[in-house]
Amino acid sequence: MSKMDKKRMKYAAKPGLMAALDIGSSKIACLIAQPFEDGTIEVVGVGHQVSKGMRSGNIVDMTALELGVSATIEAAEQLAKENVRDVVLCTAGGAPESKLIAFDVAIAGHEIGDGDLRRALDPTWLYARQNEDRRIIQTLPVGFSINGTPVRDPRRLYGEKLGVNMHVITQASSAVRNLESCAARCQLDIESHVVAPYAAGLATLVEDEKNLGCICIDMGGGTTSIAVFKEGEVIYTAVIPLGGNHVTNDIARGLSTPVSHAERMKTLYGGCFVTGSDSHETIKVPLIGEDDSEENQVPRATLADIIRSRIDEIFEMIAQNIKDSGVDPNIGRVVLTGGASQLAGVRRCAADILARQVRRGRPAALRGLPEAATGPSFSAAVGLLHYALAERQQTSFTSLYSKEMPSSRFGRIGQWLRDNI
Ligand SMILES: Nc1ncnc2c1ncn2[C@@H]1O[C@H](COP(=O)(O)OP(=O)(O)OP(=O)(O)O)[C@@H](O)[C@H]1O
Ligand SMILES: [Mg+2]
Known part of the structure; x- marks a missing residue:
């Protein structure tokens, strides 16, 4: 028996608990929640880890991913003092x-x-x-x-x-198969599989937005994904394989600085625009491969140009994707969430390029959710709990049939829509 098996058998599995697992390109997050009869839930366990085996939504190292997933689940289980088996899973991968x-x-x-x-x-x-x-x-x-x-x-x-x-x-069959196998190796069963932007929308949009029409954009590390809601339902989703990590890599390449420093610069001084007083300011940038004393002075405006061109590219791809999708071009406002939505100026870029009202969104408050998990990076994970609750309470139409359907047990699904459906 592996070390992991022993640990995970420490607690008795408690029926009724809900577990959400978000496997992202930057982080893996797990939330365990206890549902109550009055329709509320309380988060009783949280785990998160840097994600090492996923790039732009594709699994690139299964061993690293498995280790990350099992460590994340274990951390959440230890706080919850319960084991979980069934998880509601989301990723932005598999080219949905x-x-x-x-x-x-x-x-x-x-x-x-x-x-x-x-x-x-x-x-x-x-x-x-x-x-x-x-x-x-x-x-x-x-x-x-x-x-x-x-x-x-x-x-x-x-x-x-x-x-x-x-x-x-x-989703691409191979991606689904890989996720299933990763889950199985971590002793998990996938109860439902939700695309990440749909989950992010469930956590961040208010009822009026979902009913009147709204686009949720989840800006992650390796992907930027969208979910269009109308009349309370999600009517379209898409994923673009570019995200905040591409911005970081652009900075590292453009300024010849290590990736770790580029990430720091991005979160500390980065933004899509420079304001009047900042435009003359310079930032010290250590050079890659040089000792610590070798630094460049880079104008803040240069950093902003690098960031802006990648963020513009991402929103232009989204605008084109929405145009090609046939979604009503007058659909309501845009809500930006995900870790990369914290970059200064993204709201203005989105508003300019998508020509819509834009607001930032973070997960709506949930009992027991610790401060560390209330940021926009956790929108998709929190949204999975809302999804799982709706399924349990049978308040969604999908709950009428999903329990018996093969969507919840991938093993039984064989082929895909052929005749142009
Ligand atoms: N304060 C900040 N300012 C700017 N960017 C930030 C900030 N904090 C985090 N980020 C960026 O957010 C990204 C990670 O976001 P998130 O945690 O939502 O990704 P993920 O869900 O793991 O990835 P994906 O959804 O693409 O699979 C990283 O690129 C990181 O640099
Ligand atoms: Mg994500």
Whole structure:
């Protein structure tokens, strides 16, 4: 028995606990929460670690990733004094893709009940159309109609024809397989798999934003990902494989300084713009490969130029992605979250390029959440707990069918949507 196995068997697994695991390119985070009957939850365990095996959302070193995941889970378990087995997982990796599909189901004029809806939403037929290199990770109903008239919830209504709009999210099969294997080696079962920006949106958006329309942008280390919400549901997600770490590398390369120093400069003095008084200021930059006494004096404006060009590139890619997606171009405001959203001036860059109102978002308060986990880096991890709670309380449509569906047990999924769905 490995050291890890012994430790993880110290506590009895307690039914009912929820565990969220966010495997990012910069950090791995785990939150364990206790749900209560009144619908509230309390965070009872937190773990986070620097992520070593993931780059831009792709696993590049399985051994390092496994060590990171098991250490993160163990740290959270020790605080919770409980073991966990099932986790709700998110990553921004595996090149997730969103598709909206529409289909009708005949209901023969009776009152629509839970059973009808469960049958209508059963995605088995979609799984049968997968192809080998993509796997469905989520099927989310995003709109219903009865006899062609849109309805919010079709239950208890009468009609002949129930129309369903379904948001289908897929990931590269190899990425999903790697995550499954990593989880299995850490003695974890993946209860649900959520794309990171969707989870980040659940933690940061207020109800009005989700209902009226809003784009959540999760600015991570290796990725920048987006989730578009409308009428309370997520209707589109996408991931761009560029993030805050690319900004750091640009600084290191541009100023010939070590990456660790570039990261420090970015968080201490970095920003997308310089204001009048700062523009003449210079910063001392140690040179790579030189001893400590060798330094360059670099104008703050030069640092800002390096940062700005990468941040502009990221928002331009997002603008293009949204344009190509067919999402309503008038969709509401933008909420920026994720560790890299803390960079000074990103809000202004986003507002200029995306031509929308922009605010910064961090996870909404949650009982027991320690100060260290209230920053924007933790949005996705906190959002996973909201997701898990909605599933447990069956307040989401997905909870009607997800328990029996293969989406929660990847092993049973075979192929991906073939005929152009
Ligand atoms: N104060 C700060 N100012 C600017 N950038 C920051 C600050 N703090 C953290 N960052 C940047 O945030 C990034 C990490 O963000 P986050 O923790 O959300 O990433 P992640 O979830 O691990 O990665 P990903 O979502 O891409 O897989 C790093 O690039 C880091 O440099
Ligand atoms: Mg992240």
